[in-house]
Amino acid sequence: MDESSGLAFLGILLFLSGPIFYAIMYNRYRNIRERHYHESETPVQMNNLQVYDKLIHRQTRQSTNRITGANSTRVNGTLNPQRKFFG
Amino acid sequence: MTDEATIINTDSGRADGLNRCPSCGSTDILTQAGGRLQCQFCRNVFDAIAAMPPPTTAPILQVDEDSAAVAPPLETHHSGAADISTDASAQVTIKCQGCGAEVVVDTNETMTSRCHWCRQVLSIEHQMPNGAVPDILLPFYLSKEQARASIDQFVGQRSFFAHKQFKAEFTSENIVGVYFPYFVVDANAKSNLSGTAGHVVRTYTIGSNENRRTVYDIDIYQIGRNFDIEVSGLTVEASAERRNISNSQNTNNIINTIMPFDIQNAIPYNGNYLKGFTSERRDTNIDEIRNLANTQMYDIARTQANRTATKYDAGIRWENENLEATNVTWRSAYLPVWLYSYLEVKNGSQLLHYVAVNARTGETMGSVPIAKTRLFLVAAIIELIAIPLGIMLIVFGS
Ligand SMILES: [Zn+2]
Ligand SMILES: [Zn+2]
Numbered sequence: 489m490d491e492s493s494g495l496a497f498l499g500i501l502l503f504l505s506g507p508i509f510y511a512i513m514y515n516r517y518r519n520i521r522e523r524h525y526h527e528s529e530t531p532v533q534m535n536n537l538q539v540y541d542k543l544i545h546r547q548t549r550q551s552t553n554r555i556t557g558a559n560s561t562r563v564n565g566t567l568n569p570q571r572k573f574f575g
Numbered sequence: 576m577t578d579e580a581t582i583i584n585t586d587s588g589r590a591d592g593l594n595r596c597p598s599c600g601s602t603d604i605l606t607q608a609g610g611r612l613q614c615q616f617c618r619n620v621f622d623a624i625a626a627m628p629p630p631t632t633a634p635i636l637q638v639d640e641d642s643a644a645v646a647p648p649l650e651t652h653h654s655g656a657a658d659i660s661t662d663a664s665a666q667v668t669i670k671c672q673g674c675g676a677e678v679v680v681d682t683n684e685t686m687t688s689r690c691h692w693c694r695q696v697l698s699i700e701h702q703m704p705n706g707a708v709p710d711i712l713l714p715f716y717l718s719k720e721q722a723r724a725s726i727d728q729f730v731g732q733r734s735f736f737a738h739k740q741f742k743a744e745f746t747s748e749n750i751v752g753v754y755f756p757y758f759v760v761d762a763n764a765k766s767n768l769s770g771t772a773g774h775v776v777r778t779y780t781i782g783s784n785e786n787r788r789t790v791y792d793i794d795i796y797q798i799g800r801n802f803d804i805e806v807s808g809l810t811v812e813a814s815a816e817r818r819n820i821s822n823s824q825n826t827n828n829i830i831n832t833i834m835p836f837d838i839q840n841a842i843p844y845n846g847n848y849l850k851g852f853t854s855e856r857r858d859t860n861i862d863e864i865r866n867l868a869n870t871q872m873y874d875i876a877r878t879q880a881n882r883t884a885t886k887y888d889a890g891i892r893w894e895n896e897n898l899e900a901t902n903v904t905w906r907s908a909y910l911p912v913w914l915y916s917y918l919e920v921k922n923g924s925q926l927l928h929y930v931a932v933n934a935r936t937g938e939t940m941g942s943v944p945i946a947k948t949r950l951f952l953v954a955a956i957i958e959l960i961a962i963p964l965g966i967m968l969i970v971f972g973s
Contacts, residue, residue, distance in 0.1 A: 495968045502965030506958025513950055517733050517943045520822045524834040526809065527874035531839075533805040534879050540769075540799035541884075547773075549781065549790040555773035558890025560881050565871035567812075567820045567831060 527563050580650040582657070585710045585906075587844065589700035591669045594847050597621055602696040604847045608721065610714035612847050623845035649903060655702055655710030655844065656758060656907040658860045663705035665856065669697045682707035683856055686849045698846025706813075706857035709907035711759070711841040714848045715752055715934045722913035722932040723747040725939045729930055736953075738919065738944035741928075747915055752934065754849060754909035755830065756813040756857035759838055760868050761904040762806045766876040767897040769799040773889030793889045800880040808838030809871060811864050813857040813907060818864075826929050826942040833933040833940050836910045840935075844909070854909060861905050873898050911935065919944045 501508075515521060593602050601616035613620045665683045670676075674693040680686070682705060687698040702708045717725075726747040734742065777792040812818045812831070820828045876898050884891055911934035919926045930941030 495971055499965040499968035502961040502968065505961040505965075506954040509957050510950060510954040513736055513954075514945065517736055517945050518826075519829065519832070519940060519942055520826070522832040522940055523828055524831045526834075526871045527878045529835045530809045530871075530875055531807045531835075532875055532879060533807075534883075535803040535805065536801075537883060538799075538801040539883060540797075540801075541772075542797045544771075544795045544797055546776070546792060546794050548792045550793050551788070551790060553775050553778070553791045553793070553888075554890045555771065555793065555795070555892060557892040558773075559893055560877065560884075560891040562877075563874050565867060565874045567818050567828070567867075 523566055526565060579648040580652045580905075581648050582652050582654055584654045585843065586654060586702045587700050590672075591667065591700050592672045592697050593695055594698050594700060594845070602698075603850075604696070605851045606715045606848055608716070608718035610716040612714075622842075623847055624842055649900060651902065651904040652861065653710040653904070653906040655708060656861060656905045657702075657704070658862075659706040659858065660704035663703065665705055665707070667699060667703065667707075669699075671695065671697060684853070686846060686854050696850060698849065700846050702844075706756070706859075706907070707854075709756065709844055709857065709909050711906055712754065712844055712848055712909040713836055713838070713841050713911055713935055715852065715911040715913075717913065717932065717934045717937060719750065719752065719913065721937070722750060722752075722934065725932050725937060726750060726913070726915050726930045726941070729939050729941050730943060733941075733943045736945050736950045738946045741917060741919070741944045745917070750913050750915045752852040753912050753914050754852055754854035755817060755912055756855055756859075757810045757908045757910050758813045758859075758861065758864060758868070759841075759906045759908045760806070760809040760811065760872075761906075762804075762809070762872060762900050763902050764804050764806070764872060764876070764898050764900045765802075766804055766880070766899075767799070767801050767895070768877065768880045768893050769797070769895045770891055770893040772796045772798045772884060772887035772891040774887050775889050791889075796887070798884060798887075798891070800883055802879065802883075804876055804879060806872060806875055808835070809868060809875070810834055810836065810838065810908070810910070811868055811871070813859045813864070814855055815858055815863075817855070818859075823924075823926070825927050829929040829940050829942050830912060830914075830931050833912065833931050833936075833938045836933065836935050838908070841908060849909075852911070857907055869898075872900070915941070917944065 595602055596614035596619055598619035599617040601614050603615035604612050605615055607613045611620050611622055665681055667680045669678050671690040673695045676690055676692045678688055678690055678697055680688045687696055689696055773793045773795055775791050776794050780787055780789055782788055817827050913932040913934050915930040917928045928942040928944055932939045
């Protein structure tokens, strides 16, 4: 990102600063998105690890630094997660 | 998953009624800060484990005769996690061993009651078919004063945008100590994940002038992870109401958030630890939450696998995930929470706010009603100041 587009990005961020402030404060008071992080907070021990990593090919000149369909951070076992913000 | 389970009997063998101080015989016993019991009569401090009589029956392993020839059951259920009998009454009549009077205890409300006649404290000690007595519990470690300080601090830090009426009415004086019901799952499993992962090897700019852009070279890998996991103390709410997280009617996610508890320190159920606290009865059977627990096990296994593949900064796409449990143990538990509640009523709708303190770890979380008009106005003022600045930056930037 060069300097001028960086400034424009900051400008757009400033346009959103009212809603962003509202959302941050709303979350700080109501904490509706908070939950127990069972996937990382449950005591667990890993044993007998076997790993397999094989280079397949190199993709050059990709416009994004993420592979398609990356899903490793997905969590399925939450209790009816609610994403509502401005309720 | 399985029809047969090995059952381990964890009933205390004690009769309901008087659970006495081992020193003087009084039944006026309360939990003191630090989680030990104290007799309110002779001030003797003790633990129920030491005071517990030896079990009248050794743990019984009930193996179904027909299935004895086939592989042993995958699951072990401690008897306090047994299915709730649908016709089981929540009312228990205890015959006071002190004076012979009969006292009715509603286990939906409380697990202890004072005898109307001799004033001694009666408690439910034996496991019953309505799910009111769990296998294990964690005593309240934090005192009410410690919990109040946490709650006061949490709310105090959220004062500026707090609803006016809430601010006027808030006091942590009336917080209650509640034992909430949970299932505790221990499991061993074989886990196997495979997929595609990417590692960024080069970031650079191509094109010139108008067409200049940033691009990435990414090495694509095929990856696999094979391992065993030993999960100890996965906890899931054993109350349907508490599993219901609806942000428009309740804030049960607050109570969910203050997990985990130090399950490894749990002790066998003993009614003395419930004196002075309220409790919520379990209303859920293992079958109703086995899928949820299983899904959470997958989440845990995936998180473990991710930790062995941190070099893939372009992300991982898991394509196959297998988890095969080799044994699973289910226990029921009462876990201690200090709870502040506030009912917000606004044009006909109601929202129950909680501030909760994990009475073991001190983890505190809460929901504070918001003065929305005030928050909106402040956000609008910020917006009004920010827009001219934003326009200036965009004009400069182009
Ligand atoms: Zn005593
Ligand atoms: Zn009596």
